[in-house]
Amino acid sequence: MAKKKILVTETALRDAHQSLIATRMPIEDMLPILDKMDKIGYHSIECWGGATFDACLRFLNEDPWERLRILRKNLPNTKLQMLFRGQNMLGYRHYADDVLEYFVQRTVANGIDIIRIFDALNDIKNLQVAIKAAKKEGAHAQVAISYTTGPVFTHEYYVEYAKRIADAGADSICIKDMAALLTPTRTESLVKAIKAAVPELPLQLHTHYTSGLASMCLLKGVEAGADGIDTAISPLALGTSHAPTESMVAALSGTEFDTGLDLKQFSDIRAYFMTLREKYIKSGLLDPKMLATDANALIYQVPGGMLSNLLSQLKQAGKEDKLDEVLAEVPRVRKDSGYPPLVTPTSQIVGTQAVFNVITGKRYSMCTNEFKGLVAGEYGTTPMPIDPAFQKKIIGDKKIIKGRPADQLKPELDKLRGEIEQWIEQPEDVLSYAQFPKVALDFFEKRRNAKVGINGDKLDKKNMVHPV
Numbered sequence: 001m002a003k004k005k006i007l008v009t010e011t012a013l014r015d016a017h018q019s020l021i022a023t024r025m026p027i028e029d030m031l032p033i034l035d036k037m038d039k040i041g042y043h044s045i046e047c048w049g050g051a052t053f054d055a056c057l058r059f060l061n062e063d064p065w066e067r068l069r070i071l072r073k074n075l076p077n078t079k080l081q082m083l084f085r086g087q088n089m090l091g092y093r094h095y096a097d098d099v100l101e102y103f104v105q106r107t108v109a110n111g112i113d114i115i116r117i118f119d120a121l122n123d124i125k126n127l128q129v130a131i132k133a134a135k136k137e138g139a140h141a142q143v144a145i146s147y148t149t150g151p152v153f154t155h156e157y158y159v160e161y162a163k164r165i166a167d168a169g170a171d172s173i174c175i176k177d178m179a180a181l182l183t184p185t186r187t188e189s190l191v192k193a194i195k196a197a198v199p200e201l202p203l204q205l206h207t208h209y210t211s212g213l214a215s216m217c218l219l220k221g222v223e224a225g226a227d228g229i230d231t232a233i234s235p236l237a238l239g240t241s242h243a244p245t246e247s248m249v250a251a252l253s254g255t256e257f258d259t260g261l262d263l264k265q266f267s268d269i270r271a272y273f274m275t276l277r278e279k280y281i282k283s284g285l286l287d288p289k290m291l292a293t294d295a296n297a298l299i300y301q302v303p304g305g306m307l308s309n310l311l312s313q314l315k316q317a318g319k320e321d322k323l324d325e326v327l328a329e330v331p332r333v334r335k336d337s338g339y340p341p342l343v344t345p346t347s348q349i350v351g352t353q354a355v356f357n358v359i360t361g362k363r364y365s366m367c368t369n370e371f372k373g374l375v376a377g378e379y380g381t382t383p384m385p386i387d388p389a390f391q392k393k394i395i396g397d398k399k400i401i402k403g404r405p406a407d408q409l410k411p412e413l414d415k416l417r418g419e420i421e422q423w424i425e426q427p428e429d430v431l432s433y434a435q436f437p438k439v440a441l442d443f444f445e446k447r448r449n450a451k452v453g454i455n456g457d458k459l460d461k462k463n464m465v466h467p468v
Contacts, residue, residue, distance in 0.1 A: 006257045007043035007228030008249070009081060009204065011242055012273065013071070014046040016232035019208065019240040021285045022308045023055035025276075027067045033272045034074040040269070041261055042078055043228055044114050047071050048107075049082030051344065053090040057436055057443045065110060065428040072111030079113040079140075085344060086119040087126040087380075087406050091435035092345040092370065094379070096409040097129050099416070103431050104133035110428070116174055118144035120346040123380035124164045125404040131169050141169070142204065144176035146341035148301065152383045153339075155190055159197045172202040172227075177217070178343045179301045180210035187217040191224035204228040207242070210307070212293035214243040215251070222257050233266070235273040239291035240307050246270065287311065300327040301334070306347040313355055322358050329354040336390055337374055338382025349374050367394055377401035420444070 017025040030047075037045060048068050056062040071080060087094045089103050104115070115134045119126040127143060134141035143165045145158055158175075165173055175182075175190065182190075187205070195203055205221040205228070207214045218229045231237070234244035246266045249259050280286035290308055302310065310327075314320045330342070333354045340346040353371045357363045373379060375386055375394045378401055391400065401408065417430045423444040424430065433440040449455070 003256045003258065004227075006222055006226075006252055006259050007202075007204070008245065008259050008261060009044045009046055009228060009230045010037065010040070010042050010233065010245060011046045011230050012037075012233045012236050014048060014050055014052055014083065015230070016236040016241045018051050018055075019242075019308060020236060020290050021280055022312055023051040024059060024285055026060050027062060027070055029276055031070070031074065033269055034071070036265075036269050036272075038075045038077050040078075040265055044079040044081040045075060046081040046083065046116075046230070047075075048080065048112060049084050049090060049116075053432075054436055054439070057432060058439045061443070061446060063443070063447070064432070065106075065426065068107075068110045068112070080111055081114040081116060082107065082112050083144075084115050084117045084130060086117055086130050087404075088120070088345055089431075089435060092348070093373075094126070094405045094409065095434060096412045097406060098411040098413045099431070099434050100129055100406075101133045102413055103434075104130065104139070105137055106428050106431060108134075108137040108139045112139060114140040114142055116142045116144050116176075117170075118146055118174075118176055118343065119380065120146060120343050121340055121380040121382055122146050122161055124161070124168060126380050126406070127165075128168050129406070135169060135171070140171045142172045142174055143168070143170040144174040144206070146343045147175055147177040147181060148179065148339070148341040149181050150334075150339040150383070155193045157383075158190060159193050162194045162198050162201075166198045166201055170201065172204060173198065174204040174206055175221075175226075176343070177205075177207035178341075178347075179306075180208040180214065180297050181301060182207050182217045183213055183298075184216040184220040188220040188224045191221045191226050195225040202227040204230065206230040208240060209238045209242055209293060210240050210297040210302075211295050215247060218243055218248060219251060222252065233273050234270055235277040239293065241290075296327070300330055301342055302327060302330055302347075302351070306342060306351050309348070310351050310355065313352070317355075317359060319359055325358045326351075326354050329357050333357065336386075337371070338386040339384045340374065340379075340382055345370070346374065346379065364394065372398070378405055380405060423448070 013030055017023060053064045056064040056067060087100060089095055089100055117127055117130045122145065131141045145161055162173055191203065203226050205218055205226045207217050229248060230242055231245035231248050232242040234246050237244035246263060249261045249263055252259050311323060314323055330350060333350050334340060337350065342350060349370045352368055356366050360366055372395050375391055376398050416434050420430065420433045
């Protein structure tokens with residue numbers, strides 16, 4: 001039987017810690033192990049994008065662009081991969097095309113090789129510009145199907161979407177099962193269906209361990225024709241994260257699907273990440289609850305990163321005991337809003353609305369602007385139509401967008417540059433500001449203060465003085 005080398009993408013530096021510790025791994029925790037990771041022979045290391053950009057600026061006082069440059073320097077032999085939210089980029093709204101194109105250009109220039117592009121609503125209109133931009137810059141444009149379940153989400157739905165992805169010029173496809181909803185049999189049949197429909201495009205499989213099925217799904221997916229899998233080094237695997245890298249390498253070793261990776265080479269990497277795991281548990285950053293599996297995920301359909309963030313939100317509100325109620329409310333909010341797949345930003349939008357519904361005790365008495373935007377079509381076309389009466393209840397007489405939301409946006413790059421002229425120290429700063437204006441400005445100020453030796457805590461902004 002002919003052999004087929006299965007490609008392995010390591011997620012420890014992005015999705016694994018996003019799912020387990022709300023994206024709080026700083027670059028200094030990554031640096032000591034990068035040399036050994038670079039020698040493994042991974043197909044790619046996912047290390048940027050997703051929520052890492054926001055977390056760097058907001059919580060870690062890191063420049064995400066400098067992080068990327070450091071990773072590129074220390075992983076010279078490995079392809080670097082990022083997660084990109086289509087027209088949302090890494091933020092939570094749609095951006096004008098000129099901003100998106102510039103972001104992709106700077107991303108590739110700073111070291112990214114593979115851009116995994118997805119749209120939270122599986123709306124191909126929101127992906128076309130990003131695909132073209134990635135290919136123009138010489139990057140590999142992988143488009144991810146946001147996998148979910150519901151009345152509309154049949155195999156036929158996904159096959160048709162895969163065909164549209166191929167027609168849009170993607171270099172490969174990823175089945176992105178962010179909420180761990182795949183089962184082994186469903187994985188097998190879905191992979192076979194997509195490979196039959198678009199055999200010319202490599203197919204990657206991404207699923208989480210939340211429901212306890214990830215390893216079985218990956219194995220069945222590989223046997224059905226998948227070309228690559230996403231995994232996480234074992235100390236940062238399982239729970240809301242991914243299947244363990246070493247276990248999958250061992251499972252496929254000696255078969256016609258051998259990864260070509262040497263199991264012995266992972267020992268030092270595992271040992272290093274085990275010390276980090278212990279540190280994160282001790283500090284409270286890693287809640288042991290995130291390491292457990294829960295087949296209820298198949299019912300409440302919450303992705304790993306969303307689950308850790310929901311728990312964090314409730315803890316901050318002193319309502320941790322309401323988690324089960326919120327998880328039960330999530331599918332109801334999702335149904336009301338047209339069955340959006342639960343992935344950033346729709347996972348945050350639906351999740352936060354579910355939290356509000358539970359905490360207030362009255363559903364939709366308080367709605368976020370983002371939820372109103374989702375209902376109004378500002379994020380694209382939902383997989384199923386939203387009840388007009390519900391739309392009226394949430395947004396009143398607000399205009400509903402039915403085409404590509406970005407078509408409503410004027411070029412904004414020059415305007416954004418003008419707004420932060422005094423803070424620009426590198427070309428990429430305008431892109432940080434575009435996505436997270438307030439957070440970026442706070443970061444820029446801290447950066448400037450550190451350079452000139454000012455303690456921001458003692459700064460009197462009103463009178464513009466600082467004690468000496």
